[in-house]
Each structure stands twice: as structure tokens, then as C-alpha cells.
Amino acid sequence: MSKRKIKGKKKKKKVKGMREERVESVEEKEVRVEHIATTGTSADIETWWDKFEELELDDKLDLLYNTFASEEKEEFWEGLELFDAVEKVFNDLALKGRVEEGIKLLEKLKEQRYAQYMADYPYYDYNLLHYYAPLDERERMKEIIEHFEEDPVKGIDHISVALDIFRLYGMAEEACQVSRGGYQKLKGSEEIMPWGVAELNQRAVFCAIREYIISPDYGKKEVEGEFYEKLKALDFWDEDSGDDERLQKTVKTLRGEIRRDWTREDFMISNADYEDNVYLFFVEFIRYLNIDKSFEWVTGDLFFELVLEYFAEVPERRAGFYFCFSKEYLDKYLVSFFSFLSLNDAKGMAVLKALDYFSAFLHLKGIFTDEELKEVKSAIEEFNVPLRRAYEKRSWKYKFLEGWE
Helix, strand or coil: CCCCCCCCCCCCCCECCCCCCCCCCHHHHHHHHHHHHCCCCHHHHHHHHHHHHHCCHHHHHHHHHHHHHHCCCHHHHHHCCHHHHHHHHHHHHHHCCCHHHHHHHHHHHHHHCHHHHHHCHHHHHHHHHHHHHHHCCHHHHHHHHHHHHHCCCCCHHHHHHHHHHHHHCCCHHHHHHHHHHHHHHHCCCCCECHHHHHHHHHHHHHHHHHHHHCCCCCCCHHHHHHHHHHHHHCCCCCCCCCCHHHHHHHHHHHHCCCCCCCCHHHHECCCCCHHHHHHHHHHHHHHHHHHCCCCCHHHHHHHHHHHHHHHHHCCCCHHHECCCCCHHHHHHHHHCCCCCCCCCHHHHHHHHHHHHHHHHHHHHCCCCCHHHHHHHHHHHHHHHHHHHHHHHHCCCCCHHHCCCC
């Protein structure tokens, strides 16, 4: 948490050479085609697909269920390209408002054809995650986490989605388990981009801080020692690193032991300490969300991340003020979360809420003027219209938006 950059970010893929959509290698597909051609099942598969493509949605659903229950040939499953059929039926059901039937389909696949489910688990789990999280189905979350832990490299982009969802819904224990376990397993991987590992590390470090500040034994030597051991295990801190002062400020600010009287001048680019000031102000924002607005700490950390990324990239800062608002850049920022094949729409759905709370906090602290707050509120109201349209299409995923007034 304390190593976040104030000046900006770069969006990259986490897995080297990997696209975000499902891709099968040419070599793998050639081997599969050759295999089914010699086993006598290729004609069966072609017949199955011809039948599938001619059917209406309900009949496609029935065909999948019947195939799950009756087809026993391993070669058939290897050549079927089952994911394509399941994905099409699930998406068609979701578009028709029949999400529960789509979820039942995925659950039945997992129950009857577990090997086929696990072959493409990140994509199936992605939908189950969005469905079960708002229902607070912790056992379902546990199953999904176990899948990620079995093959974290394969699921890295979807691990990030899981972390976003856990933080949105305040599922702190799940967020901590995934980030900690993911970091420990992936930190030495040559397949993962360093920034992807660093992202997991940041989540895990914040979880360690959260556990320490909410401990009933906070401040006691034994608990403090355990806290530092957790940070060392996360490669975050050692006695000679120079991080201790900032870490202590972070902890004490979150606990409310340090309070500051901020002025607008603290956040002018000309101020030699503006980067530290911005960071500590955001830390205060996390505490404000928890104490005054009853958000879980991990949700506050997500809001911190979203708003920090926005202000760090605003192209023009009027009069050198760091928290300069730009409606034009907010438009671009929102679009970046909903681009084709993006997995980041969970974050995108929360951007306006995060910015709304943060602008109110800036105003509360006397940093924003009435006019500046009005400008932000007006833009949020305007962008809420298209975002709500997007929400209506994804409403089964993002129940957390309901009631967030």
C-alpha cells in the first residue's frame, strides 16, 4: 500500500504474451483434430454441432444437459469444444434475464463433467463469482478460490477480477486469502509480468495492515511483531529499508492516532511534499469510509485505488493543483474499464461512487470549493446515465450498486 505511485499507471497484460479472451494454441488444436479423426468420433461431434446450431435456446439447453449425462467417450469431450457451446447458451440466457438457469447450467457441468469444467474454469468461475458474491455465498467463494490456488498462472487475470469483487462486497477474508496465496505462488514466476505480481503484493500488504489495525491487541509487542513478520513474508519491509516511517504513519492514520489540518497548498505540485501529502490524504479517506460510511476496509482500499488512478492521470492541472477535476478525462477513464474483452468492468462500475465519496471528502476537509464540488457532482450525474444503462445489462453481476446512495 505505501509503495503506490502518485504520478500515474500503465495498463498491461499480467501474463506474458497472453490475451484476455480464451485462446487455444494452433498446435494444441491440430493435435486434437488429428486425434479425433483417428478415433471415429469426429463424425459424432460434427453431427452434434449441426444439431446444436439448428436448435432454439431451450432445446440447446436440453441438449447440453442430455450430453452431460449420457456421453461417456473421452475422445468426444476432447474434440467437442464444449466451452463454445456452454458460453453461447449461458450468454443467451443472461441476455433474456434467465441468469439463474445459466448458473444452474454451469453448476451441472461442474457436477457431471468436472474435468471439462476445470479445463476452462476461469471463465466459468468468473460468472459464478459475479452471481454468488452479492448473495454472500461464502462456500461458493471458497470453491472458486481453491480453483485459482490449483493453477494460479492460468487464472491470474481472473484472480484480479476475484479480488475486485471481494473488495467491492467487503469480503475481506477472501480478498486476503487470494492476494496472499497468489503472491507467494506467483512472485517467482517467469510467466507473469512483474507489475501483475506487484498488484497482488499491494493487496496482500494492505490486508496485513488491516488485520493489525483491527486487532483487539493492537499496539502490543507480540502482535506488532507478528505484523512485521507478515510484511517480511510479503517482501515488503526490513529494518534497513527506510519504509518504517511511512508504514507507521499509514498505520496510525488508519487508527485515527494522527490527524492533520490540510490546506489547499498541501496539494499544489509546487509543494515539495505534495506526493506524501496526497498519499496520506488518501489514507485518511480510507478511514473516513470505514468510520463515517461503514465501508469495509478493503472496499475503502479499492476506492482509494480508483480515485488515485484517476487524479494521477488528469492531463492538465489548473494552477498546479493536484486534485484538478477533468470531465473530459473522466469520460476516457470510464471507457478504459469497458473496452472490448476487458475484465475490468467490475472496477468501472464503482468509479463514479468512489469519486462521489472522495469529492465530498475533499469538500468536507476544505480542499474543494463549493463550485468544484458542484462541477464533480454535475459530471457524475451526467455519466450516471450511460453507466446505468451498462448496469442494466449487467445488473445480475453488480447488485452492489443497488442502495449505494
